[in-house]
Amino acid sequence: MDAARVEVAPEQACPIxxxxxxxxxxxxxxxxxxxxxxxxHRFVELQRRIVTITPKVLTERLxxxxxxxxVVRTYHPEVPPRVExxxxxxxxxxxxxxxxxSEWSVNLGEVERARLEYDAREPxxxxxx
Amino acid sequence: MDAARVEVAPEQACPIxxxxxxxxxxxxxxxxxxxxxxxxHRFVELQRRIVTITPKVLTERLxxxxxxxxVVRTYHPEVPPRVExxxxxxxxxxxxxxxxxSEWSVNLGEVERARLEYDAREPxxxxxx
DNA sequence: CAGTATCCATTACGATACTG
DNA sequence: CAGTATCGTAATGGATACTG
Numbered sequence: 001m002d003a004a005r006v007e008v009a010p011e012q013a014c015p016i017x018x019x020x021x022x023x024x025x026x027x028x029x030x031x032x033x034x035x036x037x038x039x040x041h042r043f044v045e046l047q048r049r050i051v052t053i054t055p056k057v058l059t060e061r062l063x064x065x066x067x068x069x070x071v072v073r074t075y076h077p078e079v080p081p082r083v084e085x086x087x088x089x090x091x092x093x094x095x096x097x098x099x100x101x102s103e104w105s106v107n108l109g110e111v112e113r114a115r116l117e118y119d120a121r122e123p124x125x126x127x128x129x
Numbered sequence: 130m131d132a133a134r135v136e137v138a139p140e141q142a143c144p145i146x147x148x149x150x151x152x153x154x155x156x157x158x159x160x161x162x163x164x165x166x167x168x169x170h171r172f173v174e175l176q177r178r179i180v181t182i183t184p185k186v187l188t189e190r191l192x193x194x195x196x197x198x199x200v201v202r203t204y205h206p207e208v209p210p211r212v213e214x215x216x217x218x219x220x221x222x223x224x225x226x227x228x229x230x231s232e233w234s235v236n237l238g239e240v241e242r243a244r245l246e247y248d249a250r251e252p253x254x255x256x257x258x
Numbered sequence: 259c260a261g262t263a264t265c266c267a268t269t270a271c272g273a274t275a276c277t278g
Numbered sequence: 279c280a281g282t283a284t285c286g287t288a289a290t291g292g293a294t295a296c297t298g
Contacts, residue, residue, distance in 0.1 A: 114198025
């Protein structure tokens with residue numbers, strides 16, 4: 001509880017918020033997961049794996065991940081051009097985190113039960129939108 | 130890699146996405162962190178800890194967390210009314226995850242360096258906004 | 259192929275005021 | 279105290295079309 005002390009806006013009272021912003025902002029999880037799990041990918045291959053993402057958003061997220069040093073982009077000046085994305089060493093250091101997340105998903109059933117219970121108990125409250 | 134198999138929309142190719150949605154949707158991290166770290170809180174106490182959150186949003190997030198079974202709400206019918214929020218057993222099971230997040234924050238410096246490097250290398254690209 | 263460029267729809271969030 | 283009700287806005291993401 002001491003090794004991980006970082007400067008943090010005191011009003012958030014939550015030292016892990018910066019990490020969450022970097023690692024769990026939207027779409028970053030599937031991208032990192034795919035690159036970590038299945039290795040190097042071209043742009044269009046990523047699109048095919050994550051079919052619900054548009055090229056615009058995929059580009060934005062890849063840029064962000066590249067800037068944060070979690071992903072490495074390699075441009076091969078050929079015809080047609082070829083670009084490859086792979087996870088960096090820093091990105092790979094997230095693997096234990098992903099493993100912990102993955103383990104925790106055994107509790108998804110309990111979450112589901114809690115929701116059903118809540119919805120039965122409090123009809124019309126708290127549902128997402 | 131087998132114990133944590135859950136039903137997942139195949140198009141996201143990312144089995145941890147559901148967990149991320151539940152645990153790392155906006156504001157949930159500071160709320161869970163505070164409740165996990167400092168115990169039971171009244172509504173106004175949470176507001177004071179997380180000063181940038183408005184009562185409306187705090188209510189919404191608390192409802193969601195309650196519905197998902199991560200937080201327990203207790204209403205004491207007194208005058209003035211008193212309500213207490215505490216983390217549930219299920220919520221407490223996230224502690225190792227938070228610890229892993231916390232550990233990873235030693236890498237924030239490296240992220241920062243990557244950003245500076247990127248911004249020097251690629252001026253005007255990929256900056257957030 | 260690997261993106262950009264636009265435009266639009268949604269929504270999450272913030273500000274503010276009010277109530278049992 | 280513990281919220282709810284409204285309203286307005288800013289940001290995100292989706293759809294679509296286009297380019298070196």
